[in-house]
Amino acid sequence: MKSTELRELSDEELTQKLEDGRAELFNLRFQMATSQLDNTARVTTVKRDIARVQTEMRARQIAAQSK
Numbered sequence: 001m002k003s004t005e006l007r008e009l010s011d012e013e014l015t016q017k018l019e020d021g022r023a024e025l026f027n028l029r030f031q032m033a034t035s036q037l038d039n040t041a042r043v044t045t046v047k048r049d050i051a052r053v054q055t056e057m058r059a060r061q062i063a064a065q066s067k
Contacts (some may be wrong), residue, residue: 021053
């Protein structure tokens, strides 16, 4: 997911994306521990998506405080 796409989402949608990303990351880590994960690069991709969502949420929080 790109940053431009994240900026268009509402706060509720961002929260849902964050929850989904964390759940997926948990499942991927579980699969990696049991040697069932084929695409290990997916873990990195999900981590970056989570970081992008958190960055956008924090930017909105800072913008709201400065007003």
